[in-house]
Amino acid sequence: MDELSRLRDAVDTCFACHGNASPLYTAIDGLILLRSAAERNPAHILHKPALCIVVQGAKWTSFGALRLEYRTGQAMVVSVEMPGASQVVEGGEGAPYLSVVIELDRAIMREVFERMEAPPVPDDRAGAFVLDLDDALVGCAARAVGLLREPQAIPILYPAVMREICYRLLAGPHGAVLSRLVVGVDRDRRLVEAIHALREKFDRVLRVDDLAAAAGLSPTAFHRQFKALTAMTPMQFQKQIRLMEARRLLLSGGMSAEAAAFAVGYASPSQFSREYRRMFGLPPARDALRLSDPPGAAA
Structure with missing residues (x-):
């Protein structure tokens, strides 16, 4: 065998x-x-x-x-x-x-x-x-x-x-x-730390200039290296984390779409709804309903 x-x-x-x-x-x-x-x-x-x-x-x-x-x-x-x-x-x-x-x-x-x-x-x-x-x-x-x-x-x-x-x-x-x-030079570790900051502080307004300074890079170099590493910009990264957390809150926290939007850092529920639909294919409420009772769900 x-x-x-x-x-x-x-x-x-x-x-x-x-x-x-x-x-x-x-x-x-x-x-x-x-x-x-x-x-x-x-x-x-x-x-x-x-x-x-x-x-x-x-x-x-x-x-x-x-x-x-x-x-x-x-x-x-x-x-x-x-x-x-x-x-x-x-x-x-x-x-x-x-x-x-x-x-x-x-x-x-x-x-x-x-x-x-x-x-x-x-x-x-x-x-x-x-x-x-x-x-x-x-x-x-x-x-x-x-x-x-x-x-x-x-x-x-x-x-x-x-x-x-x-x-x-x-x-x-x-x-x-x-x-x-994992064990790269100090600059690389600080770039990864910036990614962790975006992950942990996804609901806050984070300026790329501040993330770049923390990583010891110019804003242009930080943006370029971040995208080379993750295939997305820092703001695209943060947006995906926000929307995924909002989806979790809709399913497990029993929140309304508007409350979930504010909880993950959106100031505009309508913008949240547009971006949520773009990422997941349905508006927040309909998506939560589909996931809570998926027809013919496989094990």
Whole structure:
């Protein structure tokens, strides 16, 4: 049995034990399993730095102007927290889309980088990319999922699996992207900190000039580097975070559209409604109704 087949069997076993509920948040912090038939509408989420392995099926994910397509035997790697839209395009009841999401540990990534004899040199490529999987990375994922059968072994053995994943990624063809964002030069770390500020203070008015100064860059250089990293401008980034949080409030907080608009930083409910519809395809109230009672929703 090859490594991908072994991983698929392990994922199938996990879902069989949990009633095919998806997403499946496992006993390993940051290890998430996904199972789905083809989706009618894109899902909008805030992506954390992670290795997203397609075990079966196909999917696309977009970050601003960047659109990535990946399928069985491939993975998407996200190296900085940013909002994106995803949609399963290949998967059905007989052969559902299956994915293993492994969130990356920054501390272990830094430790591995510092111990490498020839660490990769940081470069300026986009913060998300697709790679073809090899047996080594798939084997790491299979071991991680396999540990779910031995909960007592997880705190002892999983850090070693994460360490190998970090090494394989840093030593691979895209290692420069991860090294720049996780353990790069001070300027790069401050750029990532600016992204975190936009994430945490999405409901406030933030001036690009202030973010640029905090990152030690001119406004022009900051704007250029931010867009190269995330495929969107700082204001587009903040807008997506605002709208995603408003959607969460509409669903879980029982808020009106107007209250959600003000809660996430909009001064104009009509502008909020226009931008919400542009992003999610429906006005806020109708979208919340659709999501609260989706017809024929797949597991």
